[in-house]
Amino acid sequence: MGTGEEFAMEHARIGVVGAGMMGAEIASVFAIAGHEVRVTDRDAATLGSAPDRFSAILERSVAKGELAIDDAQRLQANFSTTATLEPFGACDVVVEAISEEMELKKALFARLDAICAAQCVLASNTSTIPISSLAASVAPARRSHLLGTHFFSPASRMPLVEVIAGIATADAVAERISTLLRKVGKTPIRVRDVPGFAVNRLLHAFLIEAVRLVEENVCDVEDIDVACKLGLGHPVGPFQLMDLSDNTLVLQVQEILKGAYGERFLPRPLLKLKVAAGERGRKTGRGWYGYA
Ligand SMILES: NC(=O)c1ccc[n+]([C@@H]2O[C@H](COP(=O)([O-])OP(=O)(O)OC[C@H]3O[C@@H](n4cnc5c(N)ncnc54)[C@H](O)[C@@H]3O)[C@@H](O)[C@H]2O)c1
Numbered sequence: 001m002g003t004g005e006e007f008a009m010e011h012a013r014i015g016v017v018g019a020g021m022m023g024a025e026i027a028s029v030f031a032i033a034g035h036e037v038r039v040t041d042r043d044a045a046t047l048g049s050a051p052d053r054f055s056a057i058l059e060r061s062v063a064k065g066e067l068a069i070d071d072a073q074r075l076q077a078n079f080s081t082t083a084t085l086e087p088f089g090a091c092d093v094v095v096e097a098i099s100e101e102m103e104l105k106k107a108l109f110a111r112l113d114a115i116c117a118a119q120c121v122l123a124s125n126t127s128t129i130p131i132s133s134l135a136a137s138v139a140p141a142r143r144s145h146l147l148g149t150h151f152f153s154p155a156s157r158m159p160l161v162e163v164i165a166g167i168a169t170a171d172a173v174a175e176r177i178s179t180l181l182r183k184v185g186k187t188p189i190r191v192r193d194v195p196g197f198a199v200n201r202l203l204h205a206f207l208i209e210a211v212r213l214v215e216e217n218v219c220d221v222e223d224i225d226v227a228c229k230l231g232l233g234h235p236v237g238p239f240q241l242m243d244l245s246d247n248t249l250v251l252q253v254q255e256i257l258k259g260a261y262g263e264r265f266l267p268r269p270l271l272k273l274k275v276a277a278g279e280r281g282r283k284t285g286r287g288w289y290g291y292a
Contacts (some may be wrong), residue, residue, distance in 0.1 A: 009180050010034070015091035017041075017108060019050040019081070021246075022125055023097035025155035028057045029255050031078040032067075033184035038091065042098075054079045057156050089115045093180065095149060097125040100252060105129060106137035109146070112136040121173055123149040123167075127200055127249070128256040131166035132224045143168035149177060150197055151186075153245055161198060162191045164260050195260035196253065204254050204265060210238035211268040221288050239288035242271075243281035247288075251275045 012035055016027040019041035026053055031037040031054065041047040058075060061067040067075075088094050092111055100102055105124065122145060124134055131148040138146055148164030161181050165174045178188040191197045196204065209226075213219050219227070225237020242250050251272060257265035274280075274287065281287030 007255075009176070009183055012092040012180060013090055014038070015040075015088040015094035017085070017088075017094065017096050017112070018044075018125075019046050020097065020099075022151060022153060022155055023095075024050050024053045025057070025153070026095055026097055026125065026151050027079060028054050028156050029151075029184050029186070032058070032061070032075055034075075035078060035103045035184070037079050037193065038082050038087055039079070040085060040088075044083070047083065050081055051079060081137075085111055085115055088112060089117065091116065092121055093121045093123060093177070094126060095123045097151075100127060100129070100249065101128050103132065105134055109134055109137045113142050118142075120145065121177060122146045125149060125151055128196060128253050130195065131164050131169070135166045135168055140168075143190035144170035147174055147177060148193070148197070149181070149188075150191075150199070152199070159185065160199070161186045162197045163186045163188045164191050164193050164197055166193050196257045200253055201257065201261075204250075204257055207238050207242060207250060208254065208268055212269050214217050214270060215270050230271065243287035243289055243291075245281070246283055247271060247274050247280050 002139045014030040014037045016023050016036045016037060016039045019039050023039065023041065027037045027039045039049070039050050055076065056068065058072040062069055062072050065254065094116060096105060096108060098108060105126065109122060116122065122138070122142070124131060126134070126148060128152065131146070135143045143166070147166060147169045148162065150162035150164065152160050163174055163178050164183070174190065181188045209280035210224050213224055214221055221239045223241050228234040228237045236244065250266050254265055254267040258267065278284060279286045282291050285291050
């Protein structure tokens with residue numbers, strides 16, 4: 001497969017697999033920027049609610065004065081769902097945002113490889129899985145067209161995307177995707193394919209220290225969040241952030257970072273206890289805070 005094929009970026013048809021917390025938001029980024037987007041999820045209820053979640057994002061943009069009502073109504077048509085992967089055969093880019101499990105993702109990429117056109121780019125939103133490992137699940141000819149696009153939550157608001165090239169990713173493909181991301185209002189940075197990429201290494205060093213402060217009774221959860229917001233200028237505190245993203249995922253990422261870099265990423269016992277108790281955060285109604 002050559003790397004010179006160009007899809008017209010302003011008309012790129014986008015597929016998103018996984019309509020959970022990240023997938024629905026990633027789909028909305030492309031749909032709002034004018035792209036035709038198809039979304040799928042193996043869970044019928046999650047898939048069924050995706051258009052409403054897209055409408056809610058549009059309504060928020062209208063309420064903030066970022067979007068005219070007429071435009072919001074028009075953009076709704078850009079977002080459609082499908083229960084099967086076959087329609088992804090017509091996509092130029094497919095973003096994978098399914099659960100963070102290596103075998104699930106590999107099986108999905110193998111299926112997408114069989115369905116998608118030769119020049120279609122496959123992008124993973126994985127937080128921790130090496131892109132080069134995912135590339136091993138597709139035919140050698142596809143590997144130049146598989147890369148990581150790591151969005152941040154909430155993807156409709158956070159501008160950063162880490163663009164990760166695996167060992168076989170063509171530089172031209174990473175550049176083309178970076179250009180597409182800029183066109184939809186994101187700021188891509190190029191990051192090498194190492195565990196945790198760049199941002200999660202910074203973030204988890206910080207989250208681990210925040211939990212350690214609570215364990216050592218230096219400060220309570222609320223005051224650390226206040227400190228980070230008012231003293232460091234963070235929009236949300238570390239405990240609010242863990243609750244927003246899911247403590248189970250936070251622990252999973254730290255286990256992987258510990259495996260890669262050793263003791264400096266050892267997850268704290270209090271985080272493990274929270275996860276063991278099912279206190280995952282907003283998703284379950286209780287985490288570091290309680291939610292109605
Ligand atoms: N939550 C975050 O803050 C965050 C941030 C950056 C990246 N990520 C990454 O994004 C990905 C998704 O995370 P999330 O928080 O949206 O998870 P989520 O659990 O909210 O959503 C995952 C969705 O994938 C669906 N799914 C699982 N296997 C599937 C398959 N084979 N085919 C179709 N759908 C399938 C599930 O039904 C679920 O709806 C993960 O790789 C995660 O590491 C998450």
